Every structure is written in structure tokens, then in C-alpha cells.
Amino acid sequence: MIQVKEVSKYFAKKPVVDNVSVNIQSGKITSFIGPNGAGKSTLLSMVSRLLDADTGEVLLDKSDVRKWKSNDFSKRISILKQSNYMNVRLTIRELVAFGRFPYSKGRLNAEDEKMVDQAIEYMNLGDLEDSYLDELSGGQRQRAFIAMVIAQDTEYILLDEPLNNLDMKHSVQIMKILRKLVEDLGKTVVIVLHDINFASVYSDFIVALKDGRVIKDGPTHEIINSDALKEIYDMDIPIQEMNSCRICVYFNS
Amino acid sequence: MRNSTKMMILIALVLVSIALYLFQGLNGSYDYALPRRGIKVLAMALTGVAIAYSTVIFQTITHNKILTPSVMGLDSLYMLIQTVIYFFFGSMSILVINKNINFAISVIGMIVFALLLYKFLFKAGKRPIYFLLLVGIILGTFMGSITTFLQVLIDPNEFTSLQNKLFASFNNVNGDLVWLALVIITLTVIYGWRSIRELDVLSLGRDNAINLGVDYDKIVKKMLVLSSILIATSTALVGPITFFGLIVANLSYQFFNTFKHSTLIIGASLMSLVALIGGQWIVERIFTFDTTLSVIINFIGGVYFIYLLLKESRTKS
Ligand SMILES: Nc1ncnc2c1ncn2[C@@H]1O[C@H](COP(=O)(O)OP(=O)(O)OP(=O)(O)O)[C@@H](O)[C@H]1O
Ligand SMILES: [Mg+2]
Numbered sequence: 001m002i003q004v005k006e007v008s009k010y011f012a013k014k015p016v017v018d019n020v021s022v023n024i025q026s027g028k029i030t031s032f033i034g035p036n037g038a039g040k041s042t043l044l045s046m047v048s049r050l051l052d053a054d055t056g057e058v059l060l061d062k063s064d065v066r067k068w069k070s071n072d073f074s075k076r077i078s079i080l081k082q083s084n085y086m087n088v089r090l091t092i093r094e095l096v097a098f099g100r101f102p103y104s105k106g107r108l109n110a111e112d113e114k115m116v117d118q119a120i121e122y123m124n125l126g127d128l129e130d131s132y133l134d135e136l137s138g139g140q141r142q143r144a145f146i147a148m149v150i151a152q153d154t155e156y157i158l159l160d161e162p163l164n165n166l167d168m169k170h171s172v173q174i175m176k177i178l179r180k181l182v183e184d185l186g187k188t189v190v191i192v193l194h195d196i197n198f199a200s201v202y203s204d205f206i207v208a209l210k211d212g213r214v215i216k217d218g219p220t221h222e223i224i225n226s227d228a229l230k231e232i233y234d235m236d237i238p239i240q241e242m243n244s245c246r247i248c249v250y251f252n253s
Numbered sequence: 254m255r256n257s258t259k260m261m262i263l264i265a266l267v268l269v270s271i272a273l274y275l276f277q278g279l280n281g282s283y284d285y286a287l288p289r290r291g292i293k294v295l296a297m298a299l300t301g302v303a304i305a306y307s308t309v310i311f312q313t314i315t316h317n318k319i320l321t322p323s324v325m326g327l328d329s330l331y332m333l334i335q336t337v338i339y340f341f342f343g344s345m346s347i348l349v350i351n352k353n354i355n356f357a358i359s360v361i362g363m364i365v366f367a368l369l370l371y372k373f374l375f376k377a378g379k380r381p382i383y384f385l386l387l388v389g390i391i392l393g394t395f396m397g398s399i400t401t402f403l404q405v406l407i408d409p410n411e412f413t414s415l416q417n418k419l420f421a422s423f424n425n426v427n428g429d430l431v432w433l434a435l436v437i438i439t440l441t442v443i444y445g446w447r448s449i450r451e452l453d454v455l456s457l458g459r460d461n462a463i464n465l466g467v468d469y470d471k472i473v474k475k476m477l478v479l480s481s482i483l484i485a486t487s488t489a490l491v492g493p494i495t496f497f498g499l500i501v502a503n504l505s506y507q508f509f510n511t512f513k514h515s516t517l518i519i520g521a522s523l524m525s526l527v528a529l530i531g532g533q534w535i536v537e538r539i540f541t542f543d544t545t546l547s548v549i550i551n552f553i554g555g556v557y558f559i560y561l562l563l564k565e566s567r568t569k570s
Contacts, residue, residue: 048464049463050464070466070467071466072466074464074466080464081460081461084460086456086457086458086461087456088456089510090512094512098453098454098457101450101465102465106450
């Protein structure tokens with residue numbers, strides 16, 4: 001289990017994440033939502049050790065993430081950042097193969113190759129696997145990065161706005177894959193989403209952040225209602241039930 | 254062309270350069286000239302490998318392909334050390350005449366400086382690596398100013414003799430020191446080679462590297478120390494030619510087009526061997542010492558550097 005305990009982060013003396021405590025339920029999809037600049041990415045970075053918390057602690061299996069050995073940790077939690085800049089030229093397959101680094105240290109065995117194949121297959125990138133990343137569309141590149149994280153095969157998968165740049169079909173496809181990873185393989189997914197309808201339809205729990213604080217935290221059905229959304233986004237958002245999905249009609253509110 | 258083929262071509266070129274340098278115009282002087290040439294070839298090979306290796310790892314940890322480790326100020330420190338020695342003790346002092354002592358002072362001075370700098374900066378908390386570079390540049394400029402100041406005051410005859418030490422040159426390398434440098438550089442390279450695959454991951458950027466289980470801070474520190482040891486050793490051996498690393502590293506990236514540091518570093522090393530040994534052959538036998546290799550290297554390096562800058566600015570915009 002991941003426990004975030006009274007974590008704060010300051011940039012230039014200003015609290016960006018302010019005394020946040022949340023527990024991430026294992027074997028579920030938890031969505032982080034909230035306005036731009038709410039601190040979602042910063043929080044995710046602290047959970048995945050990309051940033052150190054200024055106060056408080058993040059626990060993985062009851063021990064502080066900073067005390068974990070780097071390599072052991074990377075077999076438990078993987079993160080895909082919101083934007084990925086690299087100054088090397090890689091093919092999709094080479095990138096995805098890096099996902100096996102925690103296990104293989106760069107020398108891939110048959111098992112690793114199989115995981116790489118599978119991840120590429122999952123993301124529908126088979127035809128493109130030898131293309132260079134800088135020759136792909138934004139969405140294809142995004143899928144390649146997701147494939148890398150899938151190849152890393154961790155119990156916890158943290159994704160910061162993975163639907164960036166994706167068309168509807170691929171967005172839905174990725175959310176379904178995440179659902180499948182949770183249901184079939186018992187993974188835990190933490191995902192930052194801006195489209196609350198994806199959060200509503202696919203997640204088990206929702207954590208809403210605003211100005212660095214958690215303002216809502218609970219099972220999806222408790223958060224997806226007009227009152228709670230008004231508090232989070234300062235918008236009046238009507239909600240329609242369709243095929244037992246709650247859809248937020250925010251386009252003209 | 255496959256990368257292994259390219260590597261073979263480079264190896265062949267290296268062998269040709271070595272053969273030319275060793276045997277061309279030898280006139281049967283196997284006892285006298287050959288061993289001397291051999292020592293020089295070894296010195297050039299060591300310098301070439303040290304500079305290629307340290308430049309590639311330095312560029313990987315700084316995520317920047319137009320930097321060389323000299324921005325950390327080691328070259329400036331070397332010049333300062335030599336100038337201070339000449340200024341206070343003169344060209345006839347034991348510190349100059351005994352090359353072993355001079356070498357030891359230079360190497361130890363540069364390594365201690367680098368370690369103190371890194372220790373101080375890493376202790377001051379997590380800072381982006383650019384902060385480190387900035388401090389290096391400032392200290393380097395500061396030392397450069399002191400050096401110039403002292404050189405103005407120095408006796409002109411002394412200054413001429415000092416100048417010889419401040420330009421890279423393979424013409425009067427000392428045999429004993431080459432063997433010592435061989436030991437230092439070999440050990441450093443072997444030690445560093447164990448992290449070669451982590452460097453591959455590092456080129457994906459800090460965040461991806463941490464995600465993939467690389468202890469980022471540790472490896473960055475380790476690589477900075479390794480590259481400083483290599484630069485210190487080669488600079489103390491032949492003088493400052495760190496700029497040269499920029500050329501071979503970038504040629505290697507272009508030529509091999511891979512993320513694998515094992516290939517990039519070996520490729521860059523072979524290229525430096527060709528350039529140094531072949532270049533020295535041309536300087537000695539064709540120009541008959543009318544110019545020095547470091548002048549040629551700085552000229553070509555400068556032109557190439559401008560080309561890289563133009564290319565970068567075109568791809569970024
Ligand atoms: N490295 C940094 N230095 C200074 N301020 C930062 C830094 N990183 C983030 N911030 C600030 O922290 C706040 C939260 O940023 P964060 O990236 O966590 O927001 P977010 O919730 O992910 O937003 P978005 O939805 O736009 O991705 C922002 O106001 C941002 O300006
Ligand atoms: Mg964000």
C-alpha cells in the first residue's frame with residue numbers, strides 16, 4: 001500500500017503541496033483530478049521519488065520511499081511523467097526495452113524480450129516498433145512511453161496525464177488496458193486526468209486537489225456529483241446518467 | 254553500414270596511423286627512435302581515450318552535447334598551478350625540473366579541487382547540475398584572471414619556458430609518467446565501465462533514469478569524479494587539450510547513431526587515436542614541426558564547434 005502522510009512541498013516558500021494525506025488503495029484505479037497548478041504532478045513526483053518532500057513522508061509497504069533501494073523500488077512503482085524530453089534518438093522498441101532495465105540491467109533475456117513484445121502489442125505499436133520516436137505523432141510517442149511503463153511490470157503504475165495527445169479511440173483503449181491490468185493482474189493504477197468523464201467511468205477512487213490541498217477523496221460515485229465538482233472546479237456541471245455511467249456535461253457550463 | 258563494420262574501419266585506421274607513426278622514416282633506428290616513438294604513441298593513446306571517455310560521460314550527465322569537462326575549471330587550475338610554480342619558484346626549481354613532482358602536484362591539485370567542489374556543492378542540497386557548471390565556469394574564469402595577472406609580472410624568459418607547459422604537446426612527454434598515467438587511466442576506465450549501461454539509461458533524462466531504478470545522484474557524482482581524474486591525468490601528462498573531446502564525442506554520436514555508451518565511447522576513443530596519432534604524424538613528418546598539433550586541433554575544433562552551435566539552434570527553432 002502507498003500512504004501519503006502529511007506531505008508538503010514548497011517552491012520559493014510557497015506551498016505547492018500543502019499537508020496532503022491520502023492512502024492509495026491496492027488493486028484499484030485512483031484518479032487525481034483538479035485544476036491546473038493544483039499540485040497533482042508534484043504530488044506524484046514525490047510518491048515516485050523524483051522529488052523529495054519538504055515535510056511529511058510517503059510510505060510504500062510501511063517504509064519511507066526514500067529508504068528503499070533504487071533498484072528494488074523501480075520494480076514496485078513506475079511513473080510516466082507529463083512530458084518527456086530526451087536528447088537521444090531511440091526506436092520504439094529500444095525505448096520499451098528500457099522498461100526492463102530494473103530486471104535485466106540492459107542485458108535482455110528471453111523473458112524480458114517477451115515482456116517487451118507484449119507491451120508493444122498491448123499498445124498496438126507492432127507495426128511501428130522500429131520507427132524512431134522523433135518520427136512519430138504525439139499520440140504514438142505517448143503510447144510508446146506507456147508501453148515502456150507496462151514493460152516495467154510494476155505493481156504500482158503512476159501516470160501523469162497519459163491521455164495527452166491521444167485521440168478518443170486510443171484514450172478509451174488505454175483506459176481499458178489499465179482496467180484490465182488492474183482486474184487481471186492485480187495492479188494498482190494512479191492516474192492524473194483532466195477529462196473527468198474518463199475519471200468517472202474508469203476509476204474506483206478519485207482524489208481531488210486544489211491549491212495544493214486534498215479537497216475531496218473518496219469512491220468515484222461520491223465525487224462525481226454537481227456539488228462536489230462545483231467545489232473543485234468552481235463550475236456548475238450537470239450530470240447525466242447514461243448506460244449506468246455518470247457523464248459530466250461541462251462543455252457549456 | 255553496420256556499427257560493427259564502422260568500428261572495424263576505425264580500428265584499421267588506428268592501426269595504420271600507429272604503423273605510419275612508428276615505422277615511417279625510421280631508417281633502421283630500432284634502438285633509439287622506435288622506443289621513443291612508442292612512448293609518444295602510448296601517451297597519445299592514453300590522452301585520446303581519457304579525453305574521449307570523460308567528454309562522453311560528462312555530456313551524458315549534463316544532457317548537453319556542446320559542453321566539455323573543461324567548464325569545470327580543471328584546465329584553468331592546471332594553468333594556474335604551473336604559473337604559480339614558475340612565478341614563485343622559477344623555471345629552475347625542482348618543481349619544474351623534476352617532472353614526477355610536477356606531475357604529482359598537478360594531478361593531485363586538480364583532483365582535490367574537483368572533489369572539494371563536488372563535495373561542497375552536493376552538500377549544499379539538491380541543486381540542478383547547471384548550478385554546478387555555473388560555479389565551475391566562475392571559478393575557472395577567476396583562476397584564469399589570476400593566471401594572466403601573474404604571467405604579466407613574470408620574467409619574459411621564464412614566461413617563454415612556461416608557455417611550453419601551457420600548450421598541449423606530445424614532443425617531450427616523459428617515459429616514466431606515461432606508465433604512471435597508463436595505470437591511473439586504465440584503472441579509472443575499468444572502474445567506470447561497470448556503470449556503462451546505467452549511462453545509457455541516464456540519457457533518457459533524470460526522471461526516466463530514476464524511474465528505472467538508477468541511483469541518479471550517486472552515478473552523477475561518480476561520473477563527475479571519474480571524468481575529473483581522467484582529465485587531470487591527461488592534462489598533467491601533455492597539457493590542456495580538453496576541447497578536442499568535443500569533436501570526437503560529437504563525431505561519434507553522428508557516426509554511430511546509437512544510445513549505447515559502450516559503442517559511443519569506444520568509437521570516440523578510436524577517433525581520437527586516429528586524430529592524435531595521425532595528426533601528430535602529419536605535423537612531424539609533413540609539416541616538419543612547423544606547427545603544433547594543438548594549434549591544428551584548436552582550429553578544427555573551433556570550426557566544428559561553430560557548426561554544432563548552428564546545427565543545434567536550427568533544430569531547436
Ligand atoms: N520546479 C518548480 N519550480 C517552481 N514552481 C514549480 C515547480 N514545479 C511546479 N511548480 C509550481 O507548483 C504548482 C503545482 O504544479 P504541478 O505541476 O504539480 O500542477 P498540476 O496540478 O500537475 O497542474 P497541471 O494540471 O497543469 O499539470 C504550480 O503553480 C507550479 O507553478
Ligand atoms: Mg501536471
